[in-house]
Amino acid sequence: MNFKATSTGWTIVLTGALALGLSLAPLPESLRPIARLRQDGPLAPRLATLVLPRILTGGPAAALPPQDVLTATPHAAPGTPDALPPEEDEPSEPEEADAPTAMAPPSDLEGLGAATRARALSLEGLRERVGSQHVDIELGCRRKGASGCEESGLAPFFKTLSELHEDRRRTPVRVVHLGDSLIASDHITDVIRERLQERHGSGGKGLLYIDRPTGAGRTVRAGTASEGWQITRIIDRNYPKERLGFTGVAFASSGTGSQSARFPAEGARTAELFFQTQPQGGTVMFSADGKPLQRLLTHFDAPQMAFARVALPEGTKTLSLHTTGKVELHGVSMESGQPGIVYDTIGLPGATAEVFLRAKREAFRAQLRHRKPSLVVLMVGGNEAFYLSRDRTKPADIRASAVELVKWVRESVPDSACLVMSPLDAAVRTMGGELVPRRGSQEVGGILRDVAREGGCAYWDALAAMGGEGSAIRWLPLKLLNEDLVHPRARGSDLMGHLFDFALQRAYAREHLPLLQVEDPSGLLDSDTSLRSTFAHLRAMEDKAEGEPLDIVQLGASDTAWPGFPGAVRGALAKHFGGKDSGITYEALEEPGATAFTLNRQEPGTHEAQLAARKPQLLVFRYGTLEASQSDLDPESLHQEYTAAISRLRAATGAECLLLGPPDRLQQDSQGRWIEAVSLGRVLSTLPRVAHDAGCAYWSSRAAMGGERSMLRWQREEPALAGPDGTGLTPLGAERLAGAFVKELLAGYEASKATSAEAGQARVQTKGASPAPAPTAHAAEGG
Numbered sequence: 001m002n003f004k005a006t007s008t009g010w011t012i013v014l015t016g017a018l019a020l021g022l023s024l025a026p027l028p029e030s031l032r033p034i035a036r037l038r039q040d041g042p043l044a045p046r047l048a049t050l051v052l053p054r055i056l057t058g059g060p061a062a063a064l065p066p067q068d069v070l071t072a073t074p075h076a077a078p079g080t081p082d083a084l085p086p087e088e089d090e091p092s093e094p095e096e097a098d099a100p101t102a103m104a105p106p107s108d109l110e111g112l113g114a115a116t117r118a119r120a121l122s123l124e125g126l127r128e129r130v131g132s133q134h135v136d137i138e139l140g141c142r143r144k145g146a147s148g149c150e151e152s153g154l155a156p157f158f159k160t161l162s163e164l165h166e167d168r169r170r171t172p173v174r175v176v177h178l179g180d181s182l183i184a185s186d187h188i189t190d191v192i193r194e195r196l197q198e199r200h201g202s203g204g205k206g207l208l209y210i211d212r213p214t215g216a217g218r219t220v221r222a223g224t225a226s227e228g229w230q231i232t233r234i235i236d237r238n239y240p241k242e243r244l245g246f247t248g249v250a251f252a253s254s255g256t257g258s259q260s261a262r263f264p265a266e267g268a269r270t271a272e273l274f275f276q277t278q279p280q281g282g283t284v285m286f287s288a289d290g291k292p293l294q295r296l297l298t299h300f301d302a303p304q305m306a307f308a309r310v311a312l313p314e315g316t317k318t319l320s321l322h323t324t325g326k327v328e329l330h331g332v333s334m335e336s337g338q339p340g341i342v343y344d345t346i347g348l349p350g351a352t353a354e355v356f357l358r359a360k361r362e363a364f365r366a367q368l369r370h371r372k373p374s375l376v377v378l379m380v381g382g383n384e385a386f387y388l389s390r391d392r393t394k395p396a397d398i399r400a401s402a403v404e405l406v407k408w409v410r411e412s413v414p415d416s417a418c419l420v421m422s423p424l425d426a427a428v429r430t431m432g433g434e435l436v437p438r439r440g441s442q443e444v445g446g447i448l449r450d451v452a453r454e455g456g457c458a459y460w461d462a463l464a465a466m467g468g469e470g471s472a473i474r475w476l477p478l479k480l481l482n483e484d485l486v487h488p489r490a491r492g493s494d495l496m497g498h499l500f501d502f503a504l505q506r507a508y509a510r511e512h513l514p515l516l517q518v519e520d521p522s523g524l525l526d527s528d529t530s531l532r533s534t535f536a537h538l539r540a541m542e543d544k545a546e547g548e549p550l551d552i553v554q555l556g557a558s559d560t561a562w563p564g565f566p567g568a569v570r571g572a573l574a575k576h577f578g579g580k581d582s583g584i585t586y587e588a589l590e591e592p593g594a595t596a597f598t599l600n601r602q603e604p605g606t607h608e609a610q611l612a613a614r615k616p617q618l619l620v621f622r623y624g625t626l627e628a629s630q631s632d633l634d635p636e637s638l639h640q641e642y643t644a645a646i647s648r649l650r651a652a653t654g655a656e657c658l659l660l661g662p663p664d665r666l667q668q669d670s671q672g673r674w675i676e677a678v679s680l681g682r683v684l685s686t687l688p689r690v691a692h693d694a695g696c697a698y699w700s701s702r703a704a705m706g707g708e709r710s711m712l713r714w715q716r717e718e719p720a721l722a723g724p725d726g727t728g729l730t731p732l733g734a735e736r737l738a739g740a741f742v743k744e745l746l747a748g749y750e751a752s753k754a755t756s757a758e759a760g761q762a763r764v765q766t767k768g769a770s771p772a773p774a775p776t777a778h779a780a781e782g783g
Helices: 003-024 043-051 114-130 155-165 189-200 361-371 382-389 395-412 441-455 462-466 471-478 490-511 532-542 565-576 596-601 606-614 635-653 680-694 701-705 710-716 731-766
Strands: 141-145 148-152 173-179 206-208 230-233 249-252 260-264 270-276 283-288 291-297 305-311 318-324 328-335 341-347 375-379 417-421 427-429 435-437 458-460 550-557 584-591 618-622 656-660 666-668 674-676 697-699
Touching: 114 189, 114 471, 114 490, 148 155, 155 173, 155 189, 155 417, 155 490, 173 189, 173 361, 189 341, 189 490, 260 328, 270 283, 291 305, 305 361, 318 328, 328 341, 361 395, 375 395, 382 395, 382 441, 395 417, 395 441, 417 441, 427 471, 435 471, 441 458, 441 462, 458 490, 462 471, 462 490, 532 550, 532 656, 532 731, 550 606, 565 584, 565 731, 584 606, 596 635, 606 635, 618 635, 635 656, 635 680, 656 680, 680 697, 697 731, 701 710, 701 731
Parallel strands: 173 341, 173 375, 206 341, 375 417, 417 458, 550 584, 550 618, 618 656, 656 697
Antiparallel strands: 141 148, 206 328, 230 249, 249 328, 260 318, 270 305, 270 328, 283 291, 283 318, 427 435, 666 674
16 A cells, blocks of 8 residues: 555545535635635535536636635735736727717716816716716715704815815815825826816826835836935834824935936926935935026934925926935925816825824824815725735724824814725635635725714715625626736726716715706717718818818807907818818808897898808807806797797708807906806707707807816916906917817718718618518518
């Protein structure tokens, strides 16, 4: 007998029996090697799926990632500082593939440009496909009174947003977002920052690390540093006790030689250095594009958190720092100096609430107070859930740390809003290769919800928004989740940022209602049915076929509000269809003070005679701007008069028609605040109906500008796109609006070409085919 072979066999048998027994026992999930054996239903089929090949049991073969078989977790366990996902080399799927027909309420899209709206609708399609949800922010209550809640948890933040919208704020609105590895690479937060800055204006890049604080994982918001910096982090095993602030990372020079770091500075006019003073402190030289700006001395008797701000010359592309001697730096903030959003991302791999509490309380308070944030977001809980699922922490400890962290934030910046997020869903893979939800995420989310409510903070259930428990398993095959079963991939992170942005926008809309609750659709509407002849003319020109030129005539108020718009449209169309001799004319017949009412009440035959001489194929009507300022405007009268005028002129010319809606239009109230023109909402609600009833296409200029209060954003552009009166555009602004209009017109034209090609192909395929026989009486009755 081969004793060695026999003992090995018995070892295998006993090991298998032990695994089977533990899996069937009423133990925590983390202690059951084969979790699915505890599921409901007959035991035999589940044993068969483990013993027999998958091809015999009908299950698909699964490729397993490298992992620790005993614990069914990846080698780099989630929740450890080095468990960052790698860079994603392959390109993500085209956004249009998700669902180009997805819709969203206009208020959710307010303030977003055409490109960002398109991406948002693509993410809406993805959301519907994967079962993610729009989850409202629970506002909480930061101040209670005799009548109940007197101030919601987000009131300070929403107040500053209103100040931006009303042009009453001259300083940035800052957000500080503290979190773990989910945001360490600026995923999720990049979408939130982009959306907030597009809606409310940009105040700059915000806080950047001196260099990457971790050697693994995706890129982060940091400069590019020279070799030799000594990096100290509160996430390290031997972390520095009571030394660092909320930034959590220090970059120190050795004192021998010189260290350096470079930062992109496009659009920045100020740079502020966060550093530590020390008795033997050295110096830091600031340089803009290689030219010295200022030398900073960090030598002070008392070590403490300090800050130094320098002005950057206009047009600076790169800020450089060069050290001499011992220097400890914590980060650089790059800002534009303009009112707008600055969104700081502080993501530390492996972070928990307890990790942020490792900072020195005075340093934490000094740094956070210096930032003067209007909102602090706390995004921890994922690593707590990991430790809880492994029984390495207790719910009471998680709660105690979260309570203390909220307390630190509220005491440091008592006038700021705060918001707590739940952890996302995650999964684990068992020895049998089965994916199951990670235990602990929902429990930690419930703890954080209670902590937020008691601390006067708002709360957002990110797990529910993701799709609830088990959503990580659904995300994995769709390439929305990394193989570590914890970190979303880029597209999944974009979806989470999208969901939070919409939740924030909806909460703001409820507390500070948008000035206009009105449908204002973007894009060229009904062009497929209303502009067939126009598109046929363009097709003939493009095919170099002989035919009449395309004559377009625009009617409306005087061109002083849109200087150069007709010429810019004519030039863009001519360039696309063959230059000056393209055969396209675009002429404006506009009058000062003209409205849709004056158009219909002029002497009979006036416009008919003017248009008869020109024989236009397309009439473009541009009324509504002046009507938006008429306080007594009657929408029904506007609808009737405008529709009648268009019908009369179409009958006289046989031309097709297209209505241009007004641009955004503002006026100042008695306190000097910018408000929407008194009847702009009524005009925007009426014109699409006019276009539909008159058989015209419709295009909203205001939507193309960016929607609500876009006039203010156009005023702040450099160079300005809108005038200071809140009503008119600059020549450059009119040219940009004309470009947007031509782009939409050509998109409609290209769509018509595709439709015509499909119809022609269908005719070719059916040509010569025998007609289908009529159904017999039996067939018609279904017998």
